[in-house]
Amino acid sequence: MAVRLIDVARRAGVSPSTVSYVLSGNRPISAETRRRVEESIAELGFRPHAGARSIRRQATNVVAMVLPMFADGQGGVQMQFVLSALRAARARGFNLLLLTAEDGVAEINNLVSSAMVDGVIVMEIQVDDPRLPVLGELQRPVVLIGTPDDREGLVHVDFDFAAAGAMCVRHLLDLGHRHIGLLGQPADTFARQAGYALRAREGVLGVLREHELREVWAPAQPNPAGVAEAIEELFGQDPDLSALVVYNEQALPFVLERLKQLGMRVPGDMSVLAICPDDQAEHLVPPVSDVALPSRELGRLAFERLAGLIGGEEQPVSTLLAPQLKRRGSTGPPRRGR
Amino acid sequence: MAVRLIDVARRAGVSPSTVSYVLSGNRPISAETRRRVEESIAELGFRPHAGARSIRRQATNVVAMVLPMFADGQGGVQMQFVLSALRAARARGFNLLLLTAEDGVAEINNLVSSAMVDGVIVMEIQVDDPRLPVLGELQRPVVLIGTPDDREGLVHVDFDFAAAGAMCVRHLLDLGHRHIGLLGQPADTFARQAGYALRAREGVLGVLREHELREVWAPAQPNPAGVAEAIEELFGQDPDLSALVVYNEQALPFVLERLKQLGMRVPGDMSVLAICPDDQAEHLVPPVSDVALPSRELGRLAFERLAGLIGGEEQPVSTLLAPQLKRRGSTGPPRRGR
C-alpha cells in the first residue's frame, strides 16, 4: 500500500506529529531531526494523502473552472483563459479542475459543498446571468471572467470591450472614415447575451451614434459562407462602407479572403481593424491592426484574484483591462470621395 | 460550518452508519428510514466531504489529463480531446483535472501518490516517449492518446494515422494522380517526434514509394506565409504536382486561399484531400474531402478505457480507430496530360 506519514515517522525514529510539523513548518524543529525526517520522506517516497489532509485543513489547493456550454476548442479565446489560468494555478501549487456550463450551478455547488475545491472561476458571463445569485451565495470564493450588469456583486476581471469597440471606431474616424461597419460575433453569441459581444457592439455603435453616422453591423459565422453573407449584409446597410471593425477572431482570415475576392485591397479600398488576440492578427496577409484581446492575461488574472480571495485577502471587485491599439498597416485613410 | 453526516443522522433520528448506507446503497434500508434520511439530507443540504470519503474508499472519482506542452487552444485537436474526455467524465460522475506536460512525470506521480486522482490520461505521445517507463510504474491506471512504438505496454487509443495517410494517397491514385504531395504538420511537431505526424507522413510516403512515385512532402506553419512557403517547396520538389494531402487542420483554409491566389482551381487544377476533424473541412470553399480525424471520439474513448481500468476491468491495450474517407468534391481526376 501507499506510504503513510506514520511509516516515515517510524523510519526516522520520531513521532507522527514531528513529521507533520516538519512538513508544515508550524513548529521549530532541530536541524538533526529535520534531516532525518526529510531523508526518510525522500527514501520512502512519501506524499501526504490529499484527502486526509483536506479534512483537517480548510483547503484542498484545487480550484474549479467552468467552461462555456458551447466550447469547441476551435481558436477559442476561452481556451486561452483555461490554459493561462491553468499555468498560473500550477505555478502557485494549485490544481485546476474543469466543469462545463451544462453541469449548471448545482454541480458547482456540489464541488464546493463536498469540499473538493477552494474556489471557482466562471467564464462566459451573460449581462444578466441567472447563475450569479447562486454563485453569490456560495460559501467559497468566486471570480468571474466577464462583467455582469450588477458590478457591485462578485469579483470579476474582464477586458474593457466597450472601450475597445469605441477605440476602434475613433481610430477609423481619425483616419477620415465616415462609413464604418462592425462584423461581430456569431448570432447565437448575441442571442445568449454574452457580455463581451454586446459591450463591444455597443462600444462601436455608441461612437458611431455620437458622430451621427450610420450604425452598421452584422453577426457572422466563422466560415467563408457566413463571412460572405455578413459582408454582403453590411454593404446592404451602407454601400459606401470603407472600414470594418472585426470582432470575430475565427472569421478574420475569411474576411480578408472575401475582401480580396471582391477585388478590394486592404487598406486601400477597405480598412480592417480587429479586436482579437494579437497572435491571431499578426501573421495574416496583410498583418491586421488590432485592439489586442489579452486572453492570456485575463486567465492568469482571474486565477490570481481567486488565489487572493482564497488567501483571505480583499480583492478589487471590478478589474477592466484597458484596450490598446496595435497598428499593423491594415488601416489607412479612405479613398478619395468617400 | 459545513453539514456533516452525523448532523443528518441526528435530524433523521438514525445512526451515522444508516445514513452512510442510504448514501452508498450497500445495505437494504426500510422505505420509511430511507425517506426520513433523504428528507434530512435535502433539508440540510448535506454533501459528503470528498476528502474524508477518499480516505476510506479507494477512489476519488477524479482523473487527470496531461496537456501537451505547447497547447495554445487554437483550433487544436488536443482541445477536442480534452473537451470530449471532460464530457465523458462528467457523464460518469467523474471530475477532470488538468496538468500540463511542463509539469512533467514527477507531478503526475505527485497527484497519484497523494491519492488525488484515480487515473491519468496522457496525450501527445512521442514515438519513443521518455515518460512511458515512469508511467508504466505508476500504481494507477494510465491511458495514452497516441501510439508508442512499444505497443505492448500501456493501454492506448489512437486514430490510425498511417492508414489514414495511405488511404488518402490511394484515393488520389485511384483518381489517376501520379504527382502527389503532403503538406504536413509544422516542423517542430516532427522535431519532437509526435507519433501522429510521423505516422501520417509514413502512411503517405509509404504508398508513394510502393508505386515508385516521388515522395514529396513539406511541413507548414499554420499561417499564410508558412503555407505559401510550403506550397512553393512542394512545387520545387515536383513541378507537376496535381494533388495535395493536407494534414494540418489549421493551415487548411490558407492552403485553399493560396491555391486560388496561384490561379489554381480545386479540384480542376489541384485536388485537395485533408486529414482533419470533419467540421473543419466541410464549411470551407470548396468543401474539402477528408479522412475524418475523430477527435471527439478519441477523447471519449480514452476516458472510457480509463474508467474501465479504474473499475478493475481488463481493457484492450491497443485501439486504433480506422480511417474513413468523406468525399466532398475537392478531389477529382488530374488534368489531361499530367
Added chain:
DNA sequence: TTGAAAGCGTTACCAT
C-alpha cells in the same frame, strides 16, 4: 524541542 492522543468526516465490520 518533542511526543501522546484527541479529533477531522466517512465507512464498514461486528453486533443485535
Added chain:
DNA sequence: ATGGTAACGCTTTCAA
C-alpha cells in the same frame, strides 16, 4: 433492518 464503533491518514492541542 439498524446501531455501535474502530478504523482511514493527517493535524493540532495539550503536556512534558
